[in-house]
Amino acid sequence: MKPTALVTGASGGIGYEFSHLLAKAGYQLIIVGRSETKLQQLKSELQDHSVTIIPEDLSRPDSAGDIYRQVKEKGRTVEVLVNNAGFGLNGAFEDLPLLEQKHMLQVNVHALTELTHYFLPDIKETQLQGVPKGIVNIASIAAFQPGPKMAVYYASKAYVLSFTEALHEELRGRDLTITTVCPGATDTNFFKNAKAEGTKLVNYTMSPKQVADQAFMGFVKGKRVIIPGKLNKSIAFSTRLVPRSLAAKLAHYLDT
Numbered sequence: 001m002k003p004t005a006l007v008t009g010a011s012g013g014i015g016y017e018f019s020h021l022l023a024k025a026g027y028q029l030i031i032v033g034r035s036e037t038k039l040q041q042l043k044s045e046l047q048d049h050s051v052t053i054i055p056e057d058l059s060r061p062d063s064a065g066d067i068y069r070q071v072k073e074k075g076r077t078v079e080v081l082v083n084n085a086g087f088g089l090n091g092a093f094e095d096l097p098l099l100e101q102k103h104m105l106q107v108n109v110h111a112l113t114e115l116t117h118y119f120l121p122d123i124k125e126t127q128l129q130g131v132p133k134g135i136v137n138i139a140s141i142a143a144f145q146p147g148p149k150m151a152v153y154y155a156s157k158a159y160v161l162s163f164t165e166a167l168h169e170e171l172r173g174r175d176l177t178i179t180t181v182c183p184g185a186t187d188t189n190f191f192k193n194a195k196a197e198g199t200k201l202v203n204y205t206m207s208p209k210q211v212a213d214q215a216f217m218g219f220v221k222g223k224r225v226i227i228p229g230k231l232n233k234s235i236a237f238s239t240r241l242v243p244r245s246l247a248a249k250l251a252h253y254l255d256t
C-alpha cells in the first residue's frame with residue numbers, strides 16, 4: 001500500500017513543486033487549492049500517479065474540517081501533511097482592510113492549526129513503515145523578526161515557527177517528523193498578490209523548485225527547521241544577534 005500526502009496551496013509555487021517531489025517519491029496525492037482548473041492541470045501532469053483533487057478556499061472558516069471530512073469519506077489516510085497555503089499583504093496595518101487581514105490569519109494560522117489537529121492522530125497511528133511520515137508547515141524567514149508594512153503576515157509566520165517547533169518537541173522519539181520550512185523571498189505570485197512587487201526583496205528570490213527540493217530533503221532527514229539558501233540562513237541567524245528594534249528597521253528597509 002502506498003503512502004498518501006496532502007498538500008495545500010498545491011496549484012502553484014512551492015506547493016506545486018512539493019507535489020511533484022512527493023509523487024516521484026511514491027506518494028499518492030491529495031492536492032488542495034482554490035483553483036479547480038489549476039488542480040486539474042497538475043493532476044494531468046501527474047497522470048501516472050494517483051492524484052485526488054479537493055478545490056477549497058482556506059480563508060473560509062470551516063474549510064479545514066470540510067477537507068478532513070472529504071478525505072475520510074474517501075476512505076483515505078494521510079501519512080504526510082504539507083501546510084503550504086498562505087499569503088501576505090503589504091501596507092501599513094491601519095490602511096489594510098481588516099477583513100483581508102482576517103482572511104490572511106484564517107489561512108496562515110487557523111487553517112494550518114486546524115488541519116494539523118485533524119490529521120496528526122491519523123499520521124501517528126498509520127501502520128505504514130519505512131516511509132517518511134509527518135507534517136511540513138511552511139513558515140518564512142519573516143518568522144524571525146518583526147515586519148513593518150507586513151505586520152500581520154510576519155506575526156502569522158512567527159506563530160507557525162513557534163507552533164511547529166513546539167510540536168516537534170512534543171512528538172520527539174516517535175516515528176514521524178514535524179518540520180518548519182522558512183523560505184526567504186521566492187519567485188512565486190506571492191509578491192504580486194501582496195502588492196509588493198516593488199520591494200527590494202524581489203531582487204533576492206529563489207525558485208520554488210530550489211525551495212521545495214531543500215525542504216523535502218530536510219523533511220526526509222527529520223530536520224526541525226529548514227531554511228533554504230545560504231543568504232536566508234545568514235539573515236535568519238543575524239536577527240538573533242541584533243536587537244529586535246534593529247531587525248524591524250532592516251525588515252522595513254527591505255520592504256520599501
